[in-house]
Amino acid sequence: MTARRFAVLSIIAAVLPACAAIQATPTGEKVQIITEKPAATCNFLGEAVGSQGNFITGRYTPNENLLIGSRNDLRNKAAALGGNVVQVIETYRDHASLPLRDTHGTTNMLVLGRVYRCD
Template sequence: MNRTIIPLIILLSACSANRAIPQASYVELINEVPDKSRCRYLGEIVGSQGNWFTGDFTSNENLIIGARNELRNKAYQLGGNVVHVQNMSNTNAWGSLGTTNTTVVGKAYRCR
């Protein structure tokens, strides 16, 4: 295989959004605090996509989707099915062409 193709393949794969594991795709992201009489708090979680190297090559849409998918994955690993999204932030690396990282912070819950 041509030596220039391998770095290109790695770079292009870094540009796609983090994937949600199949079971985590059912985790619901909400903006309001869930009904605490129906939900048990499991913990605070953080999802992130992008870095100073791959961020410029990843679309803003994939940065957001990837961060949200990572949040879903972490909630599912805790046993959660709902995430109250508390904050989302975008950062730019020095000298970048735009957003290089998206981070989403939330609280995971198990709701009936």
């Protein structure tokens, strides 16, 4: 195998797994995502940011996977804080553009949330 072929195959092997959505952990799967403020009996634990994508792999990742992956990352981080509910506050999409070129679509998705423990 030539060095050039090996380099191309290495790049493909690195990019393809990055195109899949981040998976929720077993505890992250139990975290409920909401958009409204939770009940007054819930305890606020902090804020967390979920994200997926970057300027390299984001160009090759479907927007749906960027969104699902960033939400799963948020759920995982909320679970790590001890939360079981996360209120999504804002969703951001980043776009990459190259000099002298048009925008190349969404490359990174960020989801900001407030983490709560509700009984």
